Amino acid sequence: MDWIIEQLKKEKWSPYAAGVFLGIVNVLALVLISKPLGASAAFAKFTSYVVKIFYPSALHQMYFKFVMPPGINFTVVVVVGIFIGGFISAKMSGDFRWRMVTDQQWIQIFGPSVWKRWGIAFIGGLLIEWSARLAGGCTSGLAISGTMQLAPSGLIFIGGLFAGGIITTFLVYGKKY
């Protein structure tokens, strides 16, 4: 127990160690709840639930009827857990801070404007969630949970992710790349 607390108080683990830990968590998910872990579906699932309350006529649409019927399923709980886990981890290592603009690197490239950060984060988040539903999963649900079960879709997604990310970063950063 002391050892666990000591590890949690560290600011950072080696990415290899954290990755091995995530791998074990993913295997445990298959053993304990017979489902691969994912994150992005939770947001669509929860949206579907909100739609059911405020705009029930939209439930007849194909998407909410067959792909994402409303409800709170395990993946919503997992996302709540991710939030709590991240909070605990940041708190214990003393890394937790309230900030409007995330990072020194962001300020160097885009300036200190809060609106710019929040606007771009919103657009980026929109693209992430929409494309995750298009591809059938996100970095956790498809790239990790899919690839570890040797699904070709996971590897195709990883290829696309890095191609899209490298090109965009190259264009956005320009001379600072």
Next chain:
Amino acid sequence: MEVTLWEFIWSLLLGIGFGISLQKAGLTKYGTIVNVFRFKDLAVIKYMLAALITAMPLIFLLKDLGLITLTNINPTYIAGNLLGGLIFGVGMSLSGY
């Protein structure tokens, strides 16, 4: 609620484990995510591949022992997976999440 009590408890604990590993690998930071696309900091790739090579053999060992069944394998449709991946990369690079 579509989850049983045990499913709820395990999902929450697994999610907490997931969150801790993300935070400790530094993947909650804008810089870590974007710098992998600039080849300055490969933490994201190290993290993902370490998770994959840990999980893959364990999963297929457990599957061959008959302890788990792989039912939820993500379907492959090349255009969707690839286009989704490309746009996902754009969003990831912009927001740093």
